[in-house]
Amino acid sequence: MRAMVIPVHGGPEVFELRETPDPECRPDQVRIGVEFAGINFTDVRNRRGDGLGVPPMTVGIEVAGRVLETGSEVEGFELGEPVAALCGGGGYAEQVIVDAQRVVALPSSLTGDPVAACVTGVLPSAINLLRHGAKVRPGESILFHGAAGGVGSVFAQAARHLGLAETIGTVGRGSKIDPALGYGYARVLLRDRFVEGVLDLTDGRGVDVVFDPIGGDVRARSWEVLADFGRLVHFGNASHEPEVVPPADALRARGLGYVGYSGGQHAVRDLETVRASWVEAVDLVATGQIRIDVSEVFALEDASAAHEMLERGDTVGKLVLAV
Template sequence: MRAFGFKEINGDIVELDLPCPEPGEGEVLIRVSHAGVNFAEVQHRRGDFGAPEPTGDVPGLEAAGAVAAVGPGVRGFGIGDQVTAYLPAFGGYAEYVVAPAAFTYPVGDLDPVVAAGAPTVLTTAYGLLVGAGRLAAGDTVLIHAAAGGVGTAAVQLAKALGAGQVIGTVGSADKVAYAKEFGYDEVVVRDGFAEQVRELTGGRGVDLVLDSVGGSTRADSLGVLAVFGRLAAFGDAGNHPDLTLAVRPLWKSNQLVGGFNIGDLARRAPELVTRFARAALDLVAAKQVRIDVTEVLPLPDAGVALDGLAAGTSRGKLVLRA
């Protein structure tokens, strides 16, 4: 089986010749037509999840295509069904991949290119808002990395779920107009965002911050939280040292800090992954949310896609064509 992956931390993405996987209990085998690209795959490559196997690790948390085989105990899927899947064990940058049936979803009329970019981004954005963020009607929300895959989905989901004002930050001014296309009330450049957010909220602050940037952005976000405001972390795009937060200032200021990690959720509460994904996909089907695939690259260019994501030069969602 043809696949693309890396054999050393921060190594080049190279072609690998691997055996075709077989579905086990509760799994389906997908012949991949398209694979989504996510920042977690940048982290995978840079060694955040450990060293790769000697035969190479294949990134890829999302894949769309046709069901090629089903494992024991699987119901509701037939050979040839068009599906998209979240892949907690990675592996999407390949001709075939095995996915848990619980995290595999029929695509209906959805374009397979768009479908490939949906399972991780949508589940993460919905889980951040509803699970970690406890979004309530009328809440003011601040979303960092507003022009990225999660950022462009999260603002639409937040509005669909009843949020009030939604503010976004971007890393450079050239991304402001793009991010605003998705429904942000205001988008500001991240440098110096805290003062601008306080002005935009009349000094009240925001009820919820979604942060994938980390470092000083995460620390400064605490200063714009309203009473009982929540900060939900879900990544570390800048690869910054972790923050050390004392509890007493949070207690004294009526602030809450938490996070969302889809991998942990898949292990400990898989039913929530399924629920969040299906709820978000329903909003896509109802045309209340769209996934903006800005570039489709051939699978051998997976390294190019990851380099762009790591450099912060990409917008929207990147997808690979198998």
């Protein structure tokens, strides 16, 4: 099969299109013929060597396609059936092997649609960040950094789905304000002035929860926009800056909380809950309740170009590889 292989960790240029042996399917696994692979910032981290995997390897954690083979212990999937999956890697390839528990069926309305490659990634992440990371309560106010990105593009919609009224978003550049508003944010602020903006919008109170996938100075300053008893949810570090030490005195005095969330770890520790969120996400997208905006589809062999765009912060919504 053809696969985009990373022979060594490094920049986007390290990708090589190679002919590799078809992967072997264990009794509890499913072989998927990949039609689309979602591109995530996690893939960038794994490619650089800041995440998981040892080269030579193939990155890619979410795919959609058709069942090519089921292991002898697998029940409930038929050959040729359209499916999506969250895999532990290997998604940028014509075939991937996935544990059957990490595969969900797709309705015919999503078959052949690149959006199908995003139903196990960004939307479940958004739902689980809200529900299990921050444990949000109705009426709480929210700030999300990176409102026009992949997770950002579904986050305000997921918050509304869970009964929260309005979400404020931040973006890194002015050209992303309109797309972010289109993704359902009540207000969108430029990140370099977000502290003043949030305090202004909330009459100085701040918000109950900040969701931060950026880190560095953005995370350090996010404490300033938290209301008393608020929580800061750390779920990524796109800035690649050293981790921020939370201000212990302010945490104690103001009752603030510092929460971490990893969708990958959540799936390892409580697959049943995460699997339920994949099924929920498929339904929300298939019924049109939540829109995933696939802004660009690249050919498999153009993964380098897609990673370059994502790393430059040039993208809005989701990027997908057509395999």
